[in-house]
Amino acid sequence: MEKREKTILVTGSTGFLGSAITQRLLVSGCKLKLLIRKRDNDSSQISYVLESLLKELILGNQSDEDLQYQCRVVGEGSNKDKLLQELFISNVEIYEGDITSRGFGLETQEYTRLCNEVDEVFHCAAVTHFEMQGADEHMVVNVKGTENVLQFANSGKQKRFHYISTAYVAGKQNGIIGENKMVNEPLFNNEYERSKFVAEQLVIEYAKSNDIPYTIYRPGIIVGDSKTGATCKFDNLYLFVKVLFNMKNSFTKHNSEGLKNVTIRVPGDPDALINLVPIDYVADAIVAILRMRESNGKIFHITNPNPPRLRELRDLVLPFLEIKGMHVTIDRELEKQSLSAVEKLFLRQTRSYYSYLFSTLRFDDSNTQQFLKGTGIICPTLTKELVRTLIEFAVSHNWGEGKPTVLQKA
Ligand SMILES: NC(=O)c1ccc[n+]([C@@H]2O[C@H](COP(=O)([O-])OP(=O)(O)OC[C@H]3O[C@@H](n4cnc5c(N)ncnc54)[C@H](OP(=O)(O)O)[C@@H]3O)[C@@H](O)[C@H]2O)c1
Structure with a gap:
């Protein structure tokens, strides 16, 4: 157990996967800085997001084991709702910004302070639909946005970088895909896949040349919670x-x-x-792996083994x-x-x-299975x-x- 809980900057925490990860990081005691996209001309945005995230946390599916651990930190006898509210109020700070802007569009002072306070970055924000809307929307948000988040990780204090990729950076290949860097660019099914492939390559090159410890997670197709069915996204x-x-x-x-x-x-x-994976498995697996130092420099398929x-x-x-x-x-x-x-x-x-x-792609998830051994986290x-x-x-x-x-x- 480390002495001080880490401070983590999370992007994409209003999204399907990002909110599930945020919940878990919160109950595990981390200090969180959430970078949330600004809604135009809405001055009440922060309180709205705060309120809705809070609600999600309170109504969310925290497992009793997580809460038992946290109860030891916050105090025995705390009830679940109160506990989550206390955690949220004391451990979460919200920043309105945009990953496509240099410095996230934050005030210079605020950005510099964040650069010096944050220990780890969890980059989950992305454009996730497959349709072409703006000509280069996927490249701007998923690639240029990732470059801005990497630059943040490389400024001020040294930080670990966690990047959410997708198993489908494999594109139109066939057969078994390993948990390693793709050597050649495959053909892709859509611009989403292409942008995620380019971003993943960028993360590896940039992190290596700037000595940034990094971990890449490649989920399969995410569906609702395996116990409750809960989801906020109704695609696939x-x-x-x-x-x-x-x-x-x-x-x-x-x-x-x-x-x-x-x-x-x-x-x-x-x-x-059809590589469907429930959100609770994806989020539990990622948070467990994220806490292990040995995951540095590795890629993990968070996919369904069957x-x-x-x-x-x-x-x-x-x-x-x-x-x-x-x-x-x-x-x-x-x-x-x-x-x-x-x-x-x-x-x-x-x-x-x-x-x-x-x-007919199959994803080898040996790294993931090796790291999850003994954690009790199993893909349903x-x-x-x-x-x-x-x-x-x-x-x-x-x-x-x-x-x-x-x-x-x-
Ligand atoms: N869902 C899946 O099946 C699946 C599978 C494999 C990998 N992934 C990966 O997992 C990650 C999360 O996916 P998801 O399904 O949770 O997506 P999602 O629900 O669409 O959420 C995307 C998040 O990114 C944020 N975002 C988008 N553009 C932004 C910008 N310019 N600046 C700041 N934030 C921005 C969104 O903020 P707003 O709320 O403001 O829109 C939202 O919080 C992505 O990297 C995706 O590629 C997802």
Whole structure:
């Protein structure tokens, strides 16, 4: 146990993974400086973020073991809500800034003070969608932004640098991907992958040439919490299930005969490997590895060691939706064939994820497994029950769109 708890600058703490990591760092006693993007012309931003983060922490899924440890620090008998509030108030400072600006757009004095106070940087902020919106949005935020965060790590006090990459920097390669630096640039499925690849290379080169201790974490496709299903992001798996769910509800509502015996063909390789990992495993694993000095200079695949195949995933999801009479087949050659209206609708709504339905990448996670040995942190298997937990949460939270919904009986 180190004498003084570390001070960590976290980027991306309002995001899906960043908020889960922030919660865990907080209950483990770290002092946190959260760099949060400024909302235009909103002078109440800090109190809004403070309030919503606080709420998230209080309502979040802190495990009893984490809290027991923290209770020893803050005082026996503290109740969970009070404990988290106390921790937040005493250990968190919020800075409004932007990683795309040099010095994060902070006042020079404030930036310099931060450079001298922070022991470690946890860089999680990124643009994570796959669509091209601004011409070079991915490069500006994910690459230029990472360069600015590296420059911060290299100013003032020496700091450790933790970088959240993605397992899919592997792009369109096949086979088994190791936990090491990619030697050659692969072909990519989208600009997101390319920008994360370039940023990862930048982290390694910059850290090596400036003697910055660094660790890189490459998560798979993150889904909700394995115990509660909780998520604040409803992309990837959720998007596919939501389209099927809406089709089913629409057929049911209109009492349509169309559902009695309909086959929907979706594109993909039935044997594709879909590397879904629950957020609690990803965040627990990263925080455990982050605390080990020996992780310096290493890359970790925070992936599912037993990912389901696409056809297995389909068979796990469909019974839960109770879509009697509707069959979903997976077709490698679908794009060459003529499609029904329903199939066209399905394709249109899920297009940005296509390439992942053909991926047979396997991620070697030996480093991660070696570092997690004895911690009790294990990636949950994607069972029928886990899929049910994930989907039930998404349905009851209307896929993140406000009013809750229910699954209609067919
Ligand atoms: N989710 C996954 O399945 C997955 C898988 C593998 C790797 N990853 C990686 O994990 C990290 C977190 O992903 P996520 O899913 O949690 O993403 P997310 O929910 O979209 O969160 C992204 C975070 O980055 C912040 N951000 C974006 N641009 C910024 C800027 N210019 N300055 C400051 N902050 C900025 C966002 O702030 P605002 O709240 O202001 O938008 C938000 O806090 C990313 O590096 C991503 O590449 C994610």
